[in-house]
Amino acid sequence: xxxxxxxxxxxxxxxxxxxxxxxxxxxxxxxxxxxxxxxxxxxxxxxxxxxxxxxxxxxxxxxxxxxxxxxxxxxxxxxxxxxxxxxxxxxxxxxxxxxxxxxxxxxxxxxxxxxxxxxxxxxxxxxxxxxxxxxxxxxxxxxxxxxxxxxxxxxxxxxxxxxxxxxxxxxxxxxxxxxxxxxxxxxxxxxxxxxxxxxxxxxxxxxxxxxxxxxxxxxxxxxxxxxxxxxxxxxxxxxxxxxxxxxxxxxxxxxxxxxxxxxxxxxxxxxxxxxxxxxxxxxxxxxxxxxxxxxxxxxxxxxxxxxxxxxxxxxxxxxxxxxxxxxxxxxxxxxxxxxxxxxxxxxxxxxxxxxxxxxxxxxxxxxxxxxxxxxxxxxxxxxxxxxxxxxxxxxxxxxxxxxxxxxxxxxxxxxxxxxxxxxxxxxxxxxxxxxxxxxxxxxxxxxxxxxxxxxxxxxxxxxxxxxxxxxxxxxxxxxxxxxxxxxxxxxxxxxxxxxxxxxxxxxxxxxxxxxxxxxxxxxxxxxxxxxxxxxxxxxxxxxxxxxxxxxxxxxxxxxxxxxxxxxxxxxxxxxxxxxxxxxxxxxxxxxxxxxxxxxxxxxxxxxxxxxxxxxxxxxxxxxxxxxxxxxxxxxxxxxxxxxxxxxxxxxxxxxxxxxxxxxxxxxxxxxxxxxxxxxxxxxxxxxxxxxxxxxxxxxxxxxxxxxxxxxxxxxxxxxxxxxxxxxxxxxxxxxxxxxxxxxxxxxxxxxxxxxxxxxxxxxxxxxxxxxxxxxxxxxxxxxxxxxxxxxxxxxxxx
RNA sequence: GCCUGAGUGGCGGAAUAGGUAGACGCACAGGACUUAAAAUCCUGCGAGGGUUAUACCUCAUGCCGGUUCAAGUCCGGCCUUAGGCACCA
Numbered sequence: 001x002x003x004x005x006x007x008x009x010x011x012x013x014x015x016x017x018x019x020x021x022x023x024x025x026x027x028x029x030x031x032x033x034x035x036x037x038x039x040x041x042x043x044x045x046x047x048x049x050x051x052x053x054x055x056x057x058x059x060x061x062x063x064x065x066x067x068x069x070x071x072x073x074x075x076x077x078x079x080x081x082x083x084x085x086x087x088x089x090x091x092x093x094x095x096x097x098x099x100x101x102x103x104x105x106x107x108x109x110x111x112x113x114x115x116x117x118x119x120x121x122x123x124x125x126x127x128x129x130x131x132x133x134x135x136x137x138x139x140x141x142x143x144x145x146x147x148x149x150x151x152x153x154x155x156x157x158x159x160x161x162x163x164x165x166x167x168x169x170x171x172x173x174x175x176x177x178x179x180x181x182x183x184x185x186x187x188x189x190x191x192x193x194x195x196x197x198x199x200x201x202x203x204x205x206x207x208x209x210x211x212x213x214x215x216x217x218x219x220x221x222x223x224x225x226x227x228x229x230x231x232x233x234x235x236x237x238x239x240x241x242x243x244x245x246x247x248x249x250x251x252x253x254x255x256x257x258x259x260x261x262x263x264x265x266x267x268x269x270x271x272x273x274x275x276x277x278x279x280x281x282x283x284x285x286x287x288x289x290x291x292x293x294x295x296x297x298x299x300x301x302x303x304x305x306x307x308x309x310x311x312x313x314x315x316x317x318x319x320x321x322x323x324x325x326x327x328x329x330x331x332x333x334x335x336x337x338x339x340x341x342x343x344x345x346x347x348x349x350x351x352x353x354x355x356x357x358x359x360x361x362x363x364x365x366x367x368x369x370x371x372x373x374x375x376x377x378x379x380x381x382x383x384x385x386x387x388x389x390x391x392x393x394x395x396x397x398x399x400x401x402x403x404x405x406x407x408x409x410x411x412x413x414x415x416x417x418x419x420x421x422x423x424x425x426x427x428x429x430x431x432x433x434x435x436x437x438x439x440x441x442x443x444x445x446x447x448x449x450x451x452x453x454x455x456x457x458x459x460x461x462x463x464x465x466x467x468x469x470x471x472x473x474x475x476x477x478x479x480x481x482x483x484x485x486x487x488x489x490x491x492x493x494x495x496x497x498x499x500x501x502x503x504x505x506x507x508x509x510x511x512x513x514x515x516x517x518x519x520x521x522x523x524x525x526x527x528x529x530x531x532x533x534x535x536x537x538x539x540x541x542x543x544x545x546x547x548x549x550x551x552x553x554x555x556x557x558x559x560x561x562x563x564x565x566x567x568x569x570x571x572x573x574x575x576x577x578x579x580x581x582x583x584x585x586x587x588x589x590x591x592x593x594x595x596x597x598x599x600x601x602x603x604x605x606x607x608x609x610x611x612x613x614x615x616x617x618x619x620x621x622x623x624x625x626x627x628x629x630x631x632x633x634x635x636x637x638x639x640x641x642x643x644x645x646x647x648x649x650x651x652x653x654x655x656x657x658x659x660x661x662x663x664x665x666x667x668x669x670x671x672x673x674x675x676x677x678x679x680x681x682x683x684x685x686x687x688x689x690x691x692x693x694x695x696x697x698x699x700x701x702x703x704x705x706x707x708x709x710x711x712x713x714x715x716x717x718x719x720x721x722x723x724x725x726x727x728x729x730x731x732x733x734x735x736x737x738x739x740x741x742x743x744x745x746x747x748x749x750x751x752x753x754x755x756x757x758x759x760x761x762x763x764x765x766x767x768x769x770x771x772x773x774x775x776x777x778x779x780x781x782x783x784x785x786x787x788x789x790x791x792x793x794x795x796x797x798x
Numbered sequence: 799g800c801c802u803g804a805g806u807g808g809c810g811g812a813a814u815a816g817g818u819a820g821a822c823g824c825a826c827a828g829g830a831c832u833u834a835a836a837a838u839c840c841u842g843c844g845a846g847g848g849u850u851a852u853a854c855c856u857c858a859u860g861c862c863g864g865u866u867c868a869a870g871u872c873c874g875g876c877c878u879u880a881g882g883c884a885c886c887a
Contacts, residue, residue: 001837212802212882219801219883226887244887257887300885326885336887344799345885413886533881607823609810613803614880621810624823630838669812672822679822741818746868748818772854786867792817796867 002633004597008705012114020721021065021073021116025507025519029070033523034061035502035562037531037539038076041102041124043087046109047579048587048605048617053568055602056611056667057530058115059701063662065116066700066725072523074505075110075117077103077124080131081494082160082176085425089458095425096453099126109589113598114704121508125427125497130504132448133514134496135430137550138419139441142431144553146192147419149439153261154418156184161459162422163188168493168538183286186463188420189429189490193545197221197412199559200544209565213536220537222413227397229337229406231256231310234318238268240310243332243411247400248392251380252339252360254350256310256321257302259329260285265305273307278323285325300326300349313405314381324349332411344370417542419492424457424466426491434478434485443479449487465489498539499546502526502561517557526562533567540565566665569614571605576616587617599703600626606667606702625671629706631678632699636714640686649735650680651694655728658698667702674699689716697726741792742767744776760787767793 015021036057039050061073079099087102088095103124110117123130141147155164157174163186168175201221204214226245233240240256258264260282269275281303302324309318326345327336340350340357347370350357357366360380364371377383377392382399386392400406420429428449430442442449452473457466467489468474478485500514507519531539540562547561572578573585580586592601604625609615645651654677661670677695681687693716696707700720711720734756740763742750750770758766764785767773773795780797787793 215802216882222883222886224886242887246887324885326887328886331886338887343887345887348885411886413883537882607810615810618810618824620824627838628823668810669822672812675822739818743817743868746817746866751818775854784867786817788817792868794817794867 001630002706002709004599004706007709008112008114008593008598011705011708012111014708014719015114015116015721021061021071021118022120023072023074023118024070026522027070029068031072031523032061032064032069033072033502033526033528034064035074035505035526035529037529037535038078038498038501039106040081040083041077041079041099041106042083043091043098043102044581045102045105046589047571048589048592048601049568049571049579050110051113051589051601052571052605052608052611053530054110054115055113055605055702056568056665057528059606059662059667060528061116062701062704062721063725065721066723068724072121072505073117074121074508075115075119076122076501076505077106077126078494078498078501079103079124079126080426080492080497082162082423082425084126085423085457088425094453094455095457096126096451099124112593113589113602116704121505123504123508125501128448128450129509129511131427131497133504134427134492134500135442135447135449136444136514137500137546138427138492138496139430139444139447140553140555141191141549142441144549146195146549148190148192149187150190151185151187152190153183154186154188155181156186156463157181161461161463163418163420184463186420188418189431189488191417191419191545193417193542194412194414196545196548197223197414199548200414200541203544203548203560206560207565208563210567213540213565213567216536217541220414220541223410224412225408225410226393227400227406228333228409229313229400231313231337233264233268233321234309234311236268236271236308238264240264240321240335241333242335242337243409244337246339246342246393247396247406248377248380248383248389249339249342249360250312250314250337250396251383252341252358253312253319253337254340254356254358255319255338255346255353257324257327257336257338257346257349258305258321259327259334260323260325261329262323262334264335265323268305268308271307272305274303274305277303278305281323288325300324300345300352302326302349302353304353313403320355322349322353330415331413340370341366342370342372344372346370414541417545419496420490421493422463422465423459423491424451426494427496428467429488429490429492431488432476432478432485433488434480434483436483437478437480437485440478440480440485446479465491467491495539495542499542500550502529502543503547503550503556514555520557525558525560528564528566529562530566530568532570536565536567567612569610569612571608572614572616574617574619579617585617592622596622596626597629597705599706600629603629603671603703607671609668611665611667628671628675628678629703631682632695633706633710635678635681635687635692635695636710638681638685638687639689639692639714642688644688644690645694646684646687646691647680648732650677651691652728652732655694655698655726656730656733659725659728662701670698671702689714693717694726696720697723738790740766742770742773743792743794744773745796746794749773749776756790760789763787763789763793767795 034057036053061071064071084099085095088098157164157179159177159179160174164174174181201223204217224245226243227247228241228243231240272278302322305321308321310321311318338346340346341359342361358379359366360378361375362378363373363375374389377386383392397408428451430447430449432440432442434440452470454470460466474487474489475484476487503515506523507515510516543561547556548559550556551559575585577583604622607625654673657673658670696710697720700707708720736756737753738756740752740754741748750773752766754766764787777795777797783796783798785795
């Protein structure tokens with residue numbers, strides 16, 4: 001048992017006093033930038049899940065430093081946004097104070113676990129010095145036409161009383177509180193992220209993200225290739241344009257469907273004979289929440305627009321037009337051509353409304369269901385007889401373009417980013433509305449637009465930001481004409497501050513620029529970025545978009561901000577469920593550090609299982625790791641005066657194993673390899689100083705305190721944090737003998753220890769001499785013998 | 799419904815250019831030390847059969863097939879489960 005409290009305190013002080021983890025801008029050394037997602041400093045304090053990912057990347061950072069790199073491993077606080085605000089409201093304090101208090105708690109907790117962050121670069125997104133530049137960058141978006149204000153139906157959370165982006169309300173419920181989201185019309189600031197769909201897709205090829213992350217990003221961007229086709233509306237000048245990925249089925253169109261909000265309905269309202277029914281349906285659709293529209297009601301509803309007919313441009317057939325909420329205004333053109341024979345949704349609609357179904361691809365049975373597979377084209381004019389879907393599509397698109405009734409078209413699910421929130425606790429959007437001049441950006445010299453220091457910041461029911469009620473703040477002269485004008489009262493979403501924070505770390509105290517170009521050129525991309533899988537879509541996409549934009553206008557040197565992206569698995573309670581107060585399964589890292597020490601906690605979290613998978617907490621498992629550290633500690637009593645290594649092969653193998661495992665996030669097997677080494681050392685009873693030094697050196701990235709202390713009291717050399725990472729000799733990883741396995745018909749019948757250089761012939765000879773092997777081949781015909789050098793012999797008999 | 803992963807002892811998990819399944823740890827059991835407990839140390843530990851004891855044999859990596867001298871690993875088809883997307887035309 002060692003005095004972990006004293007030791008951990010001692011070394012944490014040592015690192016601080018020696019600035020051991022300071023990253024130096026412009027150093028001669030090779031740089032390495034490691035980033036972990038900065039946390040929301042919530043009132044709940046640090047979670048053992050944070051400890052897992054911080055320790056993992058800390059181990060990498062410590063190893064890189066020992067490998068001679070100038071490492072940037074920073075930490076800060078993502079302190080704007082709903083959680084901080086709700087905590088403040090619940091505890092009746094100003095969010096600013098709540099944030100400060102929580103940051104203090106978090107920082108203290110992180111420091112007790114000995115993570116090697118460079119605290120000199122710490123900042124919070126809520127610092128005026130920081131959000132000044134977030135606002136400045138918003139103005140850049142505005143300047144380049146990528147920020148615009150639009151009145152559009154937005155996702156509104158009635159509980160949080162704020163607008164949500166499409167990303168924040170996926171599944172029709174509020175990401176934050178789970179309340180079903182409703183539609184509300186509101187003027188909102190938008191960022192033209194959809195313009196970047198293709199670049200965001202292409203850029204993935206320049207990253208080394210995990211494949212699953214790339215797939216998630218691609219799915220989110222949702223590229224689909226097809227065609228737009230123009231349908232004339234009979235007896236009018238209107239054209240109804242649709243997007244389809246299946247222009248090959250154009251001859252099978254038997255009706256059209258437009259979204260309830262489609263503008264054509266207003267344009268042609270005088271010709272629609274059943275306008276009352278149409279209005280009623282529109283009303284009904286509007287009151288449906290996104291949840292009802294997408295989740296609950298898969299049953300098709302709709303109304304036929306009586307008096308209107310569309311004309312199929314290929315064969316001049318007149319077909320009916322319906323409105324239905326299964327067509328979304330936000331995607332494509334808000335209108336579709338329906339081919340019930342070959343699309344499940346159209347099929348369901350056609351069946352319900354008794355619309356004809358025309359088969360154009362053979363292979364299915366239209367009496368039973370839509371057929372979406374391949375087959376021979378029929379009833380399709382020029383396409384008849386074709387059997388390859390891709391060829392048919394290409395041919396049809398060529399025909400559409402030739403006859404000018406359609407064109408090739410690519411669509412994306414990715415939409416523009418709704419950038420307004422009706423909240424107090426966010427970066428004020430630096431725009432002013434003047435009656436005469438319209439929207440005017442706040443001049444750069446007036447940045448930051450500070451949040452007012454008031455007591456009332458709770459969200460309002462009328463959909464306005466709490467800032468709107470603060471007239472002193474709202475009323476301000478127009479920067480353009482000087483007449484009294486009004487500030488924008490919406491604030492930015494909490495994703496804003498996290499969309500460029502890694503850049504700020506490179507030059508965190510710069511008051512002239514958001515970051516100097518020199519700093520950005522030196523640090524380059526983030527080499528390794530780790531965060532939660534839940535951020536693999538939204539945050540990562542916003543951050544990449546933001547960075548690509550800055551790159552395109554020449555403000556940053558790399559188009560892609562991150563090289564490697566990894567994700568950690570969650571730590572669950574000991575019952576296998578997510579930790580929560582109500583379930584009573586929350587493990588407090590403070591208590592663990594107090595009772596077992598930071599090193600034990602760190603070692604356990606690395607040993608708990610596959611880093612990328614979730615893992616259930618086990619206090620017994622933690623105790624096992626504490627026991628391991630106690631045994632390491634006791635090895636100092638086993639030191640002898642001999643030189644070199646006791647077991648050259650084992651040491652070299654262990655260095656190789658740990659070195660590789662730390663690169664591939666296989667922390668659990670790295671710890672296990674060190675446990676094996678300790679087991680061997682204990683069996684040997686006596687070990688050399690080199691044995692011990694190498695063991696603690698390899699263990700140091702995971703358990704930095706105990707290892708530094710042992711290194712010091714055993715006088716093994718310079719502090720580990722100032723020493724070079726151990727190297728291994730590949731040639732010395734091979735032992736002189738191996739266990740030769742002998743199989744008969746693939747079943748193991750014997751093992752024998754023999755020299756590594758034993759020839760194939762000798763191996764076969766040795767194999768046959770084993771008694772049990774003899775018994776199994778006795779009296780049988782040997783068909784063949786397989787010999788794998790340094791592995792096994794398999795004798796096949798009949 | 800679609801896209802990703804993952805299914806191995808009582809438990810967490812090792813092992814994939816196909817080559818000893820169960821490393822390492824936990825739990826459990828027996829023993830040592832102790833007045834006793836804790837801690838620590840030693841031994842055992844997939845299931846079944848077999849032996850005085852060794853030996854040895856059979857079965858076993860979600861299920862069913864296949865390829866191979868040899869399959870946890872490769873192929874085909876299922877089942878279960880976790881995560882992501884979802885009326886996206």
